[in-house]
Amino acid sequence: MQLFYNPDIDQNTNQISFSKDESRHIVKVLRKNSGDQLEITNGKGWLFIAEITTADIKNCDAVILSKSYQTSRGYKIHLAVAPTKMNDRYEWFLEKATEIGIDTITPIICDHSERKVIKNDRFEKIIQSAMKQSLHYYMPQLNDAIAFKNFISKPFSGQKFIAHCEETERTSLKNALQPQTDILILIGPEGDFSSEEISLAMASGFKPVTLGNTRLRTETAAIVACHSIVFCNE
The missing domain is CATH 3.40.1280.10 (SPOUT methyltransferase, trefoil knot domain)
Known part of the structure; x- marks a missing residue:
């Protein structure tokens, strides 16, 4: 499992555009194509399953398919x-x-x-x-x-x-x-x-x-x- 991090998305987000560096990593290094799925967290307990719609090394886009929330434990x-x-x-x-x-x-x-x-x-x-x-x-x-x-x-x-x-x-x-x-x-x-x-x-x-x-x-x-x-x- 390859987990990505994007602090700017939340439960209301429906699509996402990756930065140039992340786009390059996704498309060129991981060799992901349109239709492939990614797992993303915002670091606030949410996990998003997204499907790549545009596989470009400079501008990779994806649409959110599902989202789930992991409650935090009872102590810090x-x-x-x-x-x-x-x-x-x-x-x-x-x-x-x-x-x-x-x-x-x-x-x-x-x-x-x-x-x-x-x-x-x-x-x-x-x-x-x-x-x-x-x-x-x-x-x-x-x-x-x-x-x-x-x-x-x-x-x-x-x-x-x-x-x-x-x-x-x-x-x-x-x-x-x-x-x-x-x-x-x-x-x-x-x-x-x-x-x-x-x-x-x-x-x-x-x-x-x-x-x-x-x-x-x-x-x-x-x-x-x-x-x-x-x-x-x-």
Whole structure:
């Protein structure tokens, strides 16, 4: 199954025109012709079955034959993860978290962050590609980078956790999770959160948790957290 993504269509759309790049991919790379069918999502839960009416490498058109809606699950996963020093590690996290099932990602700039500038354009493309590859019909939301202290003051109605490595009292994440509840988890940079950040987060209602007995890299910790939440809700 080859899933396409178009955020501009909805349940009222009856026909679609693909961009020049997508048209070229459909007609020249995938060798699709008039009469062939395509599966398209808008990243908002809808799946559209469309039939190609014009197979042109510069302007491919299709008519919508059917549409179906996949209801979202009963909980949301929001990971606020500090950018890694090497971009490819963060990109790996974005790809795998999207495949597992994540709803929102927020890059947080921390006291020990070595990377403080984020280029969302490439990250968005990685998320989009992973969504299509894993056949998800919901596009995860990637927020702009924000300072840690500004982020933790934002309201959140579900469970809030901070995963850190300090040898202080912490609860195992798997034991703290409540099924079918929105979850927000803070994951720090390579140098971990500072003691001040941990204290500020706890004062803002974040519960300290551990993800296991070993010290994990930022991107690994984020994936472990994401998978733990999904597994808890299976």
